[in-house]
Amino acid sequence: MNTDSSCLETRKVYRSFLGKLLRNYLIGLLLTVLVVGIAIVPATLSIAPGEYKRLAFVLLVSLVSMGAAEWIFFNRHIRSIREGIAAGASLDVLRRAFIQTQRLPLLTVFRILVPHQLSFSIPALLLTAWMLHEGLLTFPGSYILVAALGALLVAGMHAMLDFFLTTAAIRPMLIEFKMLAEKKFRVELDADDHVLLSIRPKFLVSGILMGTLPLLLFSLAAHIRLEQLDGGMFQNYWGWAGLILLIDSAFVYMGARLITQDIERPISQLYDAMNEIKEGRLTKVQNVYSDEFSKLVTGFNMMVSALEMREKESRAMLDSYFVTLAVALDARDPYTAGHSLRVAEYSEKIGRLCGMSSEELAIIRKSALLHDIGKIGIRDTVLLKEGRLTDEEFDQIKAHPELGENILLQIEPKEVMAPLLPGVRSHHERYDGKGYPDGLAGEEIPVLGRIIAVADAYDAMTSDRPYRRGMAPSIALSILDEGRGSQWDPVFAKVFVDHMRKQLPSIPKWGA
Structure with a gap:
């Protein structure tokens, strides 16, 4: 009876975990693809009303293709996790499920940037090119390249959002796998000091994406709009836009790097102090911080004093x-x-x-x-x-x-x-x-x-x-x-x- 109750609790945690992943994916999709498709495209392009229906059809076909590819890769990514919650799962199966759960945020980024992006963009580009050839759409063909670049930018924004949402969603599942291993095999599952993604690239890439992708997307929309409104103004547009993008990228990179260093410094000091303790030398950390790390260092030093x-x-x-x-x-x-x-x-x-x-x-x-x-x-x-x-x-x-x-x-x-x-x-x-x-x-x-x-x-x-x-x-x-x-x-x-x-x-x- 106790085993059955434990299995039911594990499945409940797993269902909640899947629900969070689906919810996070839909949130990212709504905030990126649909918002861009509904808000930016109509405001940017000047096309006949009838062409909107054809573009909506292109969008619908692309979304169906993307959904099919997402489903295939998502099932492949969670297969070992699903095996880990089975009642008779061995320790090796639990360990694989634990590691796969930790890798899921990175796999989510891969899924969005590769199968998601390609399964959406390829049908959309092919259908749009065919409609332009048949005269069903009348805007310039160069817009296809602009749209492909825009779709890549949107996918990058979506991947960044889903990465952090998935990172939060996997924690209850990791805890559940640790509890199962402890209860069934008296073994503690851990990462063995293995860092799948360190803070530096995580913060640098996220900061650059947050700072540059919206500006790049705006630049593409402005490119189309200015070309339609004023051809003379458009001639020098990318020289001016490129300078702005360069300055923005440099600023964002420096800001992200400084933030990363500010976070890495106390973490590195705490990690070094923990290694000292591991070697038998009780070492305290100098508390020179004025943010939440001050509380963390104070707590660490209190622990050392108690030891x-x-x-x-x-x-x-x-x-x-x-x-x-x-x-x-x-x-x-x-x-x-x-x-x-x-x-x-x-x-x-x-x-x-x-x-x-x-x-x-x-x-x-x-x-x-x-x-x-x-x-x-x-x-x-x-x-x-x-x-x-x-x-x-x-x-x-x-x-x-x-x-x-x-x-x-x-x-x-x-x-x-x-x-x-x-x-x-x-x-x-x-x-x-x-x-x-x-x-x-x-x-x-x-x-x-x-x-x-x-x-x-x-x-x-x-x-x-x-x-x-x-x-x-x-x-x-x-x-x-x-x-x-x-x-x-x-x-x-x-x-x-x-x-x-x-x-x-x-x-x-x-x-x-």
């Missing part, structure tokens, strides 16, 4: 999550309480002293907080043993970097944890290659691992253990200094040692 607030909250929550994990890990052993937090602070300090970015410092801190997370997988009898460890027990302890990496690999989203893995796995590697778990040496060891190794060693040496008291900071720093280039990275160890020695008076001594 910044949300990101701060998410970052704070994530940091709290890491700290909670570190504290929970350290709580297993009262002698290592606070170890992960201190290692994180020391590691972050090394990164800051080396001029690393805020993003890199955040990764260093998180990785250092979780560097011993693998110890969760080690039994208490081994981890909390107060005496000397056996070789087998020490091998279990040495497995904690790999265990930690495997634990973090199970956490979603994986892309958040991925930058932390090198530090967790490699913080017990030695610069001389004698560390574990991979026996890496020198620059082979990830930067995170080399930084955390220095911080971890310093905190381990200065902290109390069941089997020994913590060393004095000065002694631990001397050991780090002596081990530069062998156990620890020479650069990171030196930076840390030099900085901490300057702080020695404020560092609590062993036994204090």
Whole structure:
């Protein structure tokens, strides 16, 4: 029942869509062909009353021919759209219908300028030429060429009107296809950043058509009228009219170009800012506009502010999550309480002293907080043993970097944890290659691992253990200094040692 109701609603939207297309076409036809045929032609041509009937017959035959051609091409253009509303339409059929609906405004322009124009003009020209030959019409034969040009101008005006009317008419149909794809296939249909017709040619062509076609049409009508009234005046007519048309075209082009640039500028800035956001950089747009774009930019900046607030909250929550994990890990052993937090602070300090970015410092801190997370997988009898460890027990302890990496690999989203893995796995590697778990040496060891190794060693040496008291900071720093280039990275160890020695008076001594 629900499916039947959905199909009925889709068909209702489709019927409304067809009705709008037909209405738009008739509006364009009435505003162009019939208005020109009824208002301009009689006022321009001085012909016998009987000839009007023959011209009306020509117009009627041409309209029938045009209607037949329109119907053929229109059905061809909406065929895939009609297939898209069928109850059993597949995703590919829906996608084709969606794309075809987007193309419909351009197809409308093609239909009016080619089959519409040719199916109207060719019968009209042939019938008029025959009637002139038979003496049924008496006006000059040159008027046929003028009429052909006039018909082309009128078709251009009609195509421009129908383009924008069709652009508005297709929107409900596009929304319906998107809803169908989402409901039936859980897929979102979109244009994939594909622009069928960009703003620049749309505005330039429309502006030129609006500014020049009526003037050209007037010039043709004036040409006929002046030729009938005053032959002498007519001799210099096209030199004068051509100058006016040239000035008008230049003015219209510049105006359309300036309007286009005025609209493209904020759109381009918003698009660039959205790309920045897509790359993870929250960027606001300078609001220097005094039209509706000012509201749009203000709304965009409000959205960015909300995203910044949300990101701060998410970052704070994530940091709290890491700290909670570190504290929970350290709580297993009262002698290592606070170890992960201190290692994180020391590691972050090394990164800051080396001029690393805020993003890199955040990764260093998180990785250092979780560097011993693998110890969760080690039994208490081994981890909390107060005496000397056996070789087998020490091998279990040495497995904690790999265990930690495997634990973090199970956490979603994986892309958040991925930058932390090198530090967790490699913080017990030695610069001389004698560390574990991979026996890496020198620059082979990830930067995170080399930084955390220095911080971890310093905190381990200065902290109390069941089997020994913590060393004095000065002694631990001397050991780090002596081990530069062998156990620890020479650069990171030196930076840390030099900085901490300057702080020695404020560092609590062993036994204090």
